Amino acid sequence: MSVSQTIGGVTAGRRARSTWFRGLHGADYVWAIAFAVPYVALFLAFVVYPICYGLWLGSDPELYAQLFADPRYFTAVINTLIYVGVGVNLKMFLAFMLSGFFMRKRGWVKALLVVFILPWATPALPAYISIHWLMNGQWGMFNNILWLLFDIDGPVYLNSHWMGLACNIGAYVWKNLPFWTVILLAGRMSIPQELYEAAAVDGATGMRKFFHVTYPLMANLYLVCILLDTVFALGDFNATTFVSGGGPAMSTEVLATLGIRYAYTVALPRLGVAEVMTALPVLIPLVYILMRKLRVSEGQL
Amino acid sequence: MRRPHPGRHLGYRQRRRLVTVSKVVLGVVLLIWTLLPVYNMLLMALDADADEFTGSIWPPDPDLDSFRSVWTEDYWLMAHFWHQFGNSIFLGVATMVLTVLIGSLTSFSLGRMRLHKGWIITDLSLLTYVLPTTFLVIPFVHIMHRYGLSDSLWAVIAAEVTFATPYAILILHQYGKLIPMDLDEAAKIDGASPFQVYRLIYMPLMAPALVAVGVYALLLAWNEYIYQYLLLSSTGNMTVAVMINQFFDSDEAPWNYMMAIAIIYSLPPIAIFYALRRFMVAGLTLGGVKG
Numbered sequence: 185m186s187v188s189q190t191i192g193g194v195t196a197g198r199r200a201r202s203t204w205f206r207g208l209h210g211a212d213y214v215w216a217i218a219f220a221v222p223y224v225a226l227f228l229a230f231v232v233y234p235i236c237y238g239l240w241l242g243s244d245p246e247l248y249a250q251l252f253a254d255p256r257y258f259t260a261v262i263n264t265l266i267y268v269g270v271g272v273n274l275k276m277f278l279a280f281m282l283s284g285f286f287m288r289k290r291g292w293v294k295a296l297l298v299v300f301i302l303p304w305a306t307p308a309l310p311a312y313i314s315i316h317w318l319m320n321g322q323w324g325m326f327n328n329i330l331w332l333l334f335d336i337d338g339p340v341y342l343n344s345h346w347m348g349l350a351c352n353i354g355a356y357v358w359k360n361l362p363f364w365t366v367i368l369l370a371g372r373m374s375i376p377q378e379l380y381e382a383a384a385v386d387g388a389t390g391m392r393k394f395f396h397v398t399y400p401l402m403a404n405l406y407l408v409c410i411l412l413d414t415v416f417a418l419g420d421f422n423a424t425t426f427v428s429g430g431g432p433a434m435s436t437e438v439l440a441t442l443g444i445r446y447a448y449t450v451a452l453p454r455l456g457v458a459e460v461m462t463a464l465p466v467l468i469p470l471v472y473i474l475m476r477k478l479r480v481s482e483g484q485l
Numbered sequence: 486m487r488r489p490h491p492g493r494h495l496g497y498r499q500r501r502r503l504v505t506v507s508k509v510v511l512g513v514v515l516l517i518w519t520l521l522p523v524y525n526m527l528l529m530a531l532d533a534d535a536d537e538f539t540g541s542i543w544p545p546d547p548d549l550d551s552f553r554s555v556w557t558e559d560y561w562l563m564a565h566f567w568h569q570f571g572n573s574i575f576l577g578v579a580t581m582v583l584t585v586l587i588g589s590l591t592s593f594s595l596g597r598m599r600l601h602k603g604w605i606i607t608d609l610s611l612l613t614y615v616l617p618t619t620f621l622v623i624p625f626v627h628i629m630h631r632y633g634l635s636d637s638l639w640a641v642i643a644a645e646v647t648f649a650t651p652y653a654i655l656i657l658h659q660y661g662k663l664i665p666m667d668l669d670e671a672a673k674i675d676g677a678s679p680f681q682v683y684r685l686i687y688m689p690l691m692a693p694a695l696v697a698v699g700v701y702a703l704l705l706a707w708n709e710y711i712y713q714y715l716l717l718s719s720t721g722n723m724t725v726a727v728m729i730n731q732f733f734d735s736d737e738a739p740w741n742y743m744m745a746i747a748i749i750y751s752l753p754p755i756a757i758f759y760a761l762r763r764f765m766v767a768g769l770t771l772g773g774v775k776g
Binding site: 216219220226227229231233234235238282285292293298300301303304307308309315317318420425429440443448453456460467474478479 | 508511512515516518519520521522523524525526528529541542586587588590591593594595598599600601603606607608609610611612613615616617618619620621622623624625627628643644646647650654655678679680683704707708710711715726729730733740743744747748750751754755758759762766
């Protein structure tokens with residue numbers, strides 16, 4: 185099995201598989217259709233219909249004039265760019281580094297990995313609510329620790345735009361870091377050990393092994409992970425809602441939360457849909473690239 | 486002696502010790518980073534007097550009072566806690582079962598029976614997988630009202646299944662390739678109908694992947710909030726995720742109760758996840774990197 189086959193996900197030399205008796209006939213064809221019907225129905229009723237309905241709801245150009253006149257919208261756009269840009273890249277970089285650390289076969293490293301994946305198993309809501317109180321300025325545990333260890337009176341994090349945003353990003357990283365670390369760890373583990381041995385025979389050490397073996401073989405997976413997580417982060421509602429609550433004074437809202445606020449707090453559902461639709465120019469190319477990448481690999485991730 | 490470049494001037498043994506120490510430091514940092522929010526939950530839940538948190542980093546006099554209050558539903562916001570907990574479990578299990586069922590049927594049709602133009606369905610599921618679900622919520626809720634499913638758990642189940650199934654199809658499709666087609670053909674020669682092949686051969690052999698997909702669906706339903714919040718309004722139909730948020734709206738809310746609920750709510754998925762951890766990681770490995 186070649187390396188590109190395992191890592192890039194490209195199935196080289198795809199064997200012509202014998203089909204269900206060389207093509208489907210009669211009753212079998214009906215069976216196959218019947219098996220696929222539930223999903224197609226689900227897709228039509230709960231994906232296609234909402235999308236079309238959403239497009240219709242957000243089709244009035246005046247909504248966009250109203251939207252662009254709202255300064256909160258621009259704050260949300262900038263916050264989203266920071267949230268996604270920093271949150272995704274920082275997390276993926278850390279996940280990549282940590283996946284290298286967790287490659288070690290030592291017992292305590294393996295035990296640490298078991299603890300480390302706890303945020304993945306912890307539901308988002310309790311975790312984010314806990315982080316919300318953790319970062320509370322008056323009596324949060326984080327400031328208490330700072331006070332005990334360094335005699336520092338920590339700031340009121342969630343009362344500041346930048347620190348609030350940083351807390352949201354930190355919470356998002358906390359929750360999702362283990363998942364991506366495990367994905368990248370699996371990617372690293374599928375690199376054949378012989379490649380490293382061959383590189384070592386050729387005199388490569390630490391950094392060179394990384395740049396000439398690990399990096400080229402992991403680049404594609406890393407890129408797919410970044411793109412996929414960008415989509416996930418763009419739609420992330422929970423971290424912002426529960427850590428900073430969008431505050432202070434709605435200054436840490438992102439597109440995903442502001443749209444809901446328009447629709448349900450201000451009761452302007454069309455404006456909410458229009459707000460979400462302004463993400464389409466970014467989302468469509470992203471989805472297109474992802475579809476291509478994932479389709480080539482026949483459904484990676 | 487000053488050592489400007491410790492790595493270069495230190496002996497082999499010292500350098501190894503430096504590496505070991507930095508690894509241990511990294512391990513400790515990771516441990517604190519991971520456990521701090523979890524510990525904070527416990528600390529707050531064990532504090533008996535919610536009004537004045539003492540500013541200490543361990544519970545001054547730990548007390549299970551808040552858990553006892555949750556158990557007896559002894560506060561107006563959590564008066565229906567166990568019923569709502571049951572709703573959450575129902576939501577999670579229904580999502581899991583339906584996702585596994587629809588996902589496996591679809592992947593059987595596409596991967597084993599090689600449905601003509603099946604790639605269209607794979608593409609559609611891929612498309613759903615890469616769409617941010619939050620962006621669909623406003624029209625989705627409107628439509629649910631139109632279907633007459635407002636304030637119904639089934640509306641939420643529909644949403645969760647819709648967003649969990651694409652991943653299921655992709656993973657099961659991949660895993661199915663590891664199972665030889667000869668098995669299906671042998672059964673077919675023995676006179677098995679496609680449904681019998683699906684039930685007696687495909688499903689048992691796919692068990693590890695089905696477990697991974699099932700746990701994924703369960704965690705998705707347990708993590709998700711916005712669909713539950715917008716679709717469920719009455720106390721009787723609420724899930725714990727919706728109920729816990731009400732504590733924020735109340736002025737004198739006792740945070741220790743809130744945290745006790747958070748811990749109880751977190752326990753089932755954590756237990757299931759850790760029990761089935763190997764399947765999860767194996768499922769990911771398969772989906773993540775295998776071609």
